[in-house]
Amino acid sequence: DSGVTQTPKHLITATGQRVTLRCSPRSGDLSVYWYQQSLDQGLQFLIQYYNGEERAKGNILERFSAQQFPDLHSELNLSSLELGDSALYFCASSEQALNTGELFFGEGSRLTVL
Amino acid sequence: GESVGLHLPTLSVQEGDNSIINCAYSNSASDYFIWYKQESGKGPQFIIDIRSNMDKRQGQRVTVLLNKTVKHLSLQIAATQPGDSAVYFCAENAGGTSYGKLTFGQGTILTVHP
Numbered sequence: 001d002s003g004v005t006q007t008p009k010h011l012i013t014a015t016g017q018r019v020t021l022r023c024s025p026r027s028g029d030l031s032v033y034w035y036q037q038s039l040d041q042g043l044q045f046l047i048q049y050y051n052g053e054e055r056a057k058g059n060i061l062e063r064f065s066a067q068q069f070p071d072l073h074s075e076l077n078l079s080s081l082e083l084g085d086s087a088l089y090f091c092a093s094s095e096q097a098l099n100t101g102e103l104f105f106g107e108g109s110r111l112t113v114l
Numbered sequence: 115g116e117s118v119g120l121h122l123p124t125l126s127v128q129e130g131d132n133s134i135i136n137c138a139y140s141n142s143a144s145d146y147f148i149w150y151k152q153e154s155g156k157g158p159q160f161i162i163d164i165r166s167n168m169d170k171r172q173g174q175r176v177t178v179l180l181n182k183t184v185k186h187l188s189l190q191i192a193a194t195q196p197g198d199s200a201v202y203f204c205a206e207n208a209g210g211t212s213y214g215k216l217t218f219g220q221g222t223i224l225t226v227h228p
Contacts, residue, residue, distance in 0.1 A: 002157065002159070004157075031214060033214050033215075042218055042219075042220055042221065043158070043203065043205075043216075043218035044218075045215050045216060045217070048212050048214055048215060055212055056212035056214075056215045058215065090157050090158070092157070092158075092214070094214050099213050100163075100213050100214070101146055101148040101160075101163055101205065101207050101213045101214055101216055102148070102160045102163065103158075103160065103214050103216075104160070105157030105158045105159070106157050107155070107156055107157050108157055
């Protein structure tokens, strides 16, 4: 158990819809990362938040947005969903030090868009 | 953009053998490399990391070797066990403000036969 909790574990929705994925980082971790894992693209970095502020951004679509709340949990919002958005979405957290790539990943939220 | 790639998608070994998983990277600006293990149904799990000022780093039963001249990274697992069966990813980071912003390779499936 990594200590990172993600909900929901599975989600099935239709094209054009909007979903919110939730992540609770490990206790004390200030950084939260979102990654997308798909068969064709592999593991792709989406975005990072550190103590409530956006820290780094990857190739995240404009239809996607995220935020980190004062209690440090984070949400990833996916809107106007397309079939190609079907993937596993992972949240990860790391210790306060920023110079580490040792991330603790949750078990992921599997999104299926029909 | 530049990415990390793997030579072999699958590797099968017998229990007790040593395993070597290889990875080639293309971004010469990358200065930090990490190996992750992903078991079925779980998120990636950190194994070991190495910075570009090192050639070798050892952990418990694992060794990472870095050859910057040929942009090659390898993970050696000693006395491989069935529990080591998983997908192994190498990842790189080009520094900057976020060490957790990782570019992952495609992954190698390691199967350990008892």
